[in-house]
Amino acid sequence: MNGPQVKPERTGFRMQPVALLNSLKLRRSLLDSYGQKNIYKFVIGFNLFLISIGSLFYTNNLVGKLEERELRQVKLFAESLRYAINSDYDEDLNGIMEMIREANTFYEIPAIYVDENNMPAAHNNLAFPTNASPETQERLIEENLAKMKAQHSPIPVELGEGRIGNVYYSNSFLLTQLRYYPYIQLSGIFIIGFLAYLAFSSARKAEQNQVWVGLAKETAHQLGTPLSSLMAWTEYFRSDPDMDPSIAEEIEKDVQRLEMITTRFSNIGSVPTLKEEKVAEVVAGFIKYLQRRVSSKVKFFIDDQLNEGQTVLLNRNLFEWVVENICKNAVDAMGGVGEIKISLVPMIAQNEVIIDIQDNGKGMSKANVAKIFRPGFSTKKRGWGLGLTLAKRIIENYHDGRLFVKSSELGKGTTFRIVMQIAGKAGV
Incomplete structure (x- = not known):
């Protein structure tokens, strides 16, 4: 070679306009796909929120109406007690209570009547274990009474001559079920939705991984041909006595660098050796x-x-x-x-x-x-x-x-x- 040889200065890689345009297009498409995914998440989440609010509102409305109806039933029960206690009939109070209980079985509202001495005198719709002893029944009545006092205000029963009894009650099993039903329903919906989301995300991630693997391996494959050519040119420059050996050394370093990059891309998608x-x-x-x-x-x-x-x-x-x-x-x-x-x-x-x-x-x-x-x-x-x-x-x-x-x-x-x-x- 004629004239002084100048060692090429190392410069950074600059993207050509076409490559830059393709890069921007790819980046924009990736960002658009993530943006659309976020929009879908927002729409699904907003619809679930509307369903939840609607379900809670509708159920609470039903619960309110049923509570009013049960309150009227308990007041009717208290009024029946007042009439039975104050009547001149010689019938046994428990017999009268049994007739009232039979008339009130449809609603199954647990209730306990406490007399003027603050002692439980009668009860309605309380469940006792089979063959429960009187002591066990008395204990269960006291436990239920404590819960009823914490749940609702008592319904007074005028007994005359300044004497007042009280009827305590709790919500029926139907009302309790209805109160908690929307939360159970929504929990089921969210669990199913969450499982569906996991399945969708897993499938989407698997699809994305396939794209990554394909892109990486294709890149490694495309780099293989020019690398082989560059290695041959390096050996050719080394064999030329007129070529500065440092040039071949620098080219070889870059070739080794490209080989390392190719190895990295080849490892994507494969189980790497650790x-x-x-x-x-x-x-x-x-x-x-x-x-x-x-x-x-x-x-x-x-x-x-x-x-x-x-x-x-x-x-x-x-x-x-x-x-x-x-x-x-x-x-x-x-x-x-x-x-x-x-x-x-x-x-x-x-x-x-x-x-x-x-x-x-x-x-x-x-x-x-x-x-x-x-x-x-x-x-x-x-x-x-x-x-x-x-x-x-x-x-x-x-x-x-x-x-x-x-x-x-x-x-x-x-x-x-x-x-x-x-x-x-x-x-x-």
């Missing part, structure tokens, strides 16, 4: 790699509080992808200038390791925090808004861990938290 890895070493090694590939004005700090050799079950390729996605989002949030602090803290009681990734960027509003893991959502103009979505799926679906936004404040920065299960004791 190995016991020293998590501090994995994080430190990858941050060292990442530091050379982001802005030199971004400084990384690692605060390792783990026991030496602490291991975690993970798939290294996928886990590094998660850390990369979070760190690159942090770099973008800081505008390429700032600090990223990574803290590794043991939670021995919970058998967990916490990895906090904190930046001092622009932060997020509460509304954006709630949407940050949704497919297609992004605060940046470029990209598909899928990086954090995939990161969450990798941690939670493949590593049985948790990934969430621990804190975020506008103008101060954001902290993402990764929670992983400890694989074994230190030094294992």
Whole structure:
């Protein structure tokens, strides 16, 4: 080659207009699907709310009418008692009470008559165990009387000469059933609705997972052909004595990078192989790699509080992808200038390791925090808004861990938290 050879300067990847347009279309379609899903949820929830209110209102109206009718029946019962007690008939009071009871069996309203000495003298529609002794019946009458006094005001019975008795009563079994029926009905509706929602969400999630798997594997497949070509060109440049060897080395590094990306996408949808890895070493090694590939004005700090050799079950390729996605989002949030602090803290009681990734960027509003893991959502103009979505799926679906936004404040920065299960004791 003629003339001085200039080592190409490393530049960031820039999306072409067509790719950017496709990215925006995909992001918009993903956000639209989530928006429609939320609308459906609101419509279903609002209809359930209307049904609940209507059912409660209608039932309460029926309960009110039935309470009025039962009150009239008890007043009639009290008036019958007054007439029987004050009459000149020599018939036994219990015999008269039996006739009144037979006339009142339809409503089955439990009632107890207490005489002027505050002693139970007669009762109506009280259930006693078979072959209950007089002592048992007396005790049950006292218990029912206490409940009746707490439930309704007594109906006075004029006995003459200033003597007054009282009739205490409680709601009939029919009224009690009717009072609680709407709550039982609504509970059943909500349980069925909740189970239907879980089934629908499960089916929808399975469908989404199939889309993710298909997209990832197709991407890995499409990258395979140009990768093979690039590897051949690398060997060709190395064989050319006029070619600067550093150029081939730089191309090879990028090819290796693309191979790693292809491996990551290939692992999506497959059960990844998890190995016991020293998590501090994995994080430190990858941050060292990442530091050379982001802005030199971004400084990384690692605060390792783990026991030496602490291991975690993970798939290294996928886990590094998660850390990369979070760190690159942090770099973008800081505008390429700032600090990223990574803290590794043991939670021995919970058998967990916490990895906090904190930046001092622009932060997020509460509304954006709630949407940050949704497919297609992004605060940046470029990209598909899928990086954090995939990161969450990798941690939670493949590593049985948790990934969430621990804190975020506008103008101060954001902290993402990764929670992983400890694989074994230190030094294992």
